[in-house]
Amino acid sequence: MVATPKVFGGGKAKPVLEIRPDSPFIVFQGDAHNAEPVSLTGKLVLTNTDSIPVRCIKLSLIGTRKVSWLTNAVNPQQIVYKDEFLRENLQIYPTDHSSRKTVHHMGAGVHEWNFKFTLRGSLPESVEGLAGSYIVYNLHATMDRGMMAKTLYADKHLRIIRTLASEILSDAAMEQTNEDVWADKLCYKITIPQTNFIFGTQAMADFQLIPLKKGVTIGKIKMELHEHVVLNAIQGDRNLPHSWDAIVAKEEYDMPNDAEQRMTDEDDDNPFDESFKFKLALPFPKSLKKCRQNVETDFIRIDHKIKLYVNLHNPEGHTSQLLVKNNCVLFVSPNLPIGEDQMVLNPAAGIAIHGYGGWRN
Structure with a gap:
């Protein structure tokens, strides 16, 4: 779901594209068979000091997993399995898909677009910290500015938490x-x-x-x-x-x-x-x-x-x-979440958690 952007006063800076989820933590309550779907919401923010050409802005939610190890043999062999098990795409701008090949001009200022993904409760939780094996989620934004301008990118790491029912x-x-x-x-x-x-x-x-x-x-x-x-x-x-x-x-x-x-x-x-x-x-x-x-x-x-x-x-x-x-x-x-450094955060940090039922702060 994409909302009409809000535009604020301009400033002097190079064009910057940012992904700002309402929370970096998504909470599933219960196992993969019983957990309810959860909404991932936030804003995509473009800050530009001058009018810039924009052809298309897209946002993707991507889930990737990998398992890897060395066999216990005289001549060890690397075993690797990697796949992308989730990819959901949103076209943020223009909302009219028929005009996505047309180059538009975005006025100077700060432009915000709301976004929303619905995550099914059966998705695997994030697994991090193992050497060579993981399950990770990321948001990836792309701004196509046409043939004569450099494409802008933005990425944001997310963590899915599966807690007890x-x-x-x-x-x-x-x-x-x-x-x-x-x-x-x-x-x-x-x-x-x-x-x-x-x-x-x-x-x-x-x-x-x-x-x-x-x-x-x-x-x-x-x-x-x-x-x-x-x-x-x-x-x-x-x-x-x-x-x-x-x-x-x-x-x-x-x-x-x-x-x-x-x-x-x-x-x-x-x-x-x-x-x-x-x-x-x-x-x-x-x-x-x-x-x-x-x-x-x-x-x-x-x-x-x-x-x-x-x-x-x-x-x-x-x-x-x-x-x-x-x-x-x-x-x-959710009351003792884990930060980007993979360490438990101070419970007084005041992080907003998006989840289901009583877990929502």
Whole structure:
């Protein structure tokens, strides 16, 4: 949809073409099967000090994806798949398509045209930060000024965010509790109060540990965020997968000094004479270059797990290790968006977000 341009007073500068979306972030609420369409709106702005020839002004919304990796072989081969999965075009000027081959003269000043694209909810979200693989969206404007003048171009990067559906966010926090007796040495209860986490925040874990064997002491406690990435490339009629795992965040702690809780029964024969209760945090990376959100698309899939390790020092002198795994869903929140440098923005930045339902600011 293109509106009649507004023209303001002129100034002295070379002709400049700019794309100004109302927000650089587009929010889909829910998965690709349930998300509602979202409108992308903004202005295309031409600033020129003198009257200039203009034949045609066009604006395109382009979605591009690429997956790429080196094979694990004696002679590594580069696997690359790239395609343009979205291109929508608007003719901004002239609005009469029959006169687009005619050169018009645009008076000096600042000229603005409103634009609007409707994005279907099934579009894949932006994926950035992976080496050689991505899903990106850009706006590209072209001003054809005729045979005797230089064509003007403008580009603007956009980011599509897919966040959790409102019914998931309004449900219980999906607490994860691991409770058991391990190797007749340790009774443990480890709880992470939620499963879904906003990108750039942190996970908290509640520990309750009870040594069951005399002489067993609790050593270092380690928390890790593991990222699992699966890429799929199309080569002819074949689908080639590639995957890897990486530790994208980790913390190592000594047990806090105030964690010990003595039992009321001080009988030395009672194996439950001491208990340890404490909380530890695992901060998540704030950069897409170090970690990505959970992604579920045909060509790129990313998921995460939190792994917790508790070291036990045995009276015989060796060390045992308890491992607990927890599911973790990272999603980008409109309230904590990501900037052009792929870092989480300050929540006080006041960025306007265009999305669906309650996410619209």
